[in-house]
Amino acid sequence: MHQSAADPPPRVLHLAQPVDGGVARVVLDLTRAQLAAGVQVTAACPGGALAAGLRELGADVRDWRAGRSPGPALPGEVRRLAHLIAEVRPALVHAHSAKAGLAARLAVRGRVPTVFQPHAWSFEAVGGLTAAVALRWERWGARWADRVVCVSEAERTTGLRAGVHAAYAVIPNGIDTLRFAPAHPPAPRSADGTGPLVVCVGRLCRQKGQDVLLRAWQDVVGVLPRARLVLVGDGPDRATLEQRAHPSVEFAGAVDDVVPWYRAADLVVLPSRWEGMALAPLEALGCGRPVVLTDVDGARESLPAALAARCLVPPEDPVALAGTVVGLLSDPRSLAELGDRGRRHVLATHDVRLTAERVAALYRELLGRTPAAHTETAQPVPSERRESIHS
Known part of the structure; x- marks a missing residue:
């Protein structure tokens, strides 16, 4: 035609x-x-x-x-x-x-x-x-x-x-790299003194693996007792997840704009069981926030080499997930560097x-x-x- x-x-x-x-x-x-x-x-x-x-x-x-x-x-x-x-x-x-x-x-x-x-x-x-x-x-x-x-x-x-x-x-x-962008001026990390903030954005369902993250979170707060976790999104597994959650876990529900959550996070985690290429990690990187992902389809391709080497964990492995989250949260300088590299990567390849x-x-x-x-x-x-x- x-x-x-x-x-x-x-x-x-x-x-x-x-x-x-x-x-x-x-x-x-x-x-x-x-x-x-x-x-x-x-x-x-x-x-x-x-x-x-x-x-x-x-x-x-x-x-x-x-x-x-x-x-x-x-x-x-x-x-x-x-x-x-x-x-x-x-x-x-x-x-x-x-x-x-x-x-x-x-x-x-x-x-x-x-x-x-x-x-x-x-x-x-x-x-x-x-x-x-x-x-x-x-x-x-x-x-x-x-x-x-x-x-x-x-x-x-x-x-x-x-x-x-x-x-x-x-x-x-x-992703829209104009919308998913760092705050100006940059938001100070953990500005309210309550400890590092981890955010997970996604539908609350088996695919996204929030149940694995909640199991890992028990180990995270064992090492970092002031850490907080926020699950942003809603879905069929919400009631079950709420029953299993540590007191430091907040359920934000579905929100009209996820950008403020990305910008507030010290680290964004998506522990999916399967994907094609998830959008949430790209959005987080666009906002200059480092991510931890399970090594499912599309995850390695969505990251620059520096993040792929440090921020990928096997799926359905709460021990590895907790270890990587604790390691990154304990190294604020690396968090900032990885977030900056992630932003540059998204601008170049995922606009x-x-x-x-x-x-x-x-x-x-x-x-x-x-x-x-x-x-x-x-x-x-x-x-x-x-x-x-x-x-």
Whole structure:
């Protein structure tokens, strides 16, 4: 599809479920950049804060009623989506996360250029029979994605090792480095004299590993009794986590603006069990705060070498996590140096404007195909060709 000077700009349909957390932030950031570039953007999602944010940006927002997990309602969700796509007539569909990726590929089946962005693989989030079914679907459904966009090389490698042979593009996550920036003047560390502050930002759920952090925290306060931990976010595991928490742990809940929490922290920790590339560490680094992460997909790629050497721990290892947190909190000079290096790294490699440019280049590539070429690539592509495409 080649656009002449008289042609209207292409219409992109973003499809999202869930409507909160990192997925929502990625959709909002891409929509903002695409609207500024003159792209016509329609977004379909099940309401929530994402829909409200998209309307504020000026996007055309459609209600797509869909639950977060697959189940008996899936056929109806796919039918509703197919009708919506017929009304919108997008030039390209960009589906975000497992549920939207499932429904979009079933509804479109290669008839419209389709981008699927897992934001971490569905089969990592579950176990047993459910994981086997999710993996089988991802292997089968890859034929209906013109590109599978991974946010890290590690996420792509996880897909390949699992047998998901697809036309991959690797486009690292980015953040708004103007919003996520250090305070001016810099906020003094532990200014109220109550001890070092550790902050964890993320949905309170098994993926993010706050239960591991709470187990580690018992050892941290054993060495640093004045240390404080704040969990920022909400989710299904909140009640259970509150029951296990040490008195020095505060639950801040969901907040409209996480920047003040990053800036107040001496250290930001995200002990995830799995990721593609988490946004919270990039946001913390953008604010000049050092981080401690579990060495899951995307973590090593999101850090400069100095932080990767000192700030990565194995997943589900509270002893290693506690040791690293105590070591860093006991060395304020290193904290400041690592935070400064992290900020420079994010500016150079994880600015959301760079991410948006890479996505735009991918769209141009897909929309530049002739109809015949697109029809051909809607069929399975030999794995040696499909696995070699990167952005």
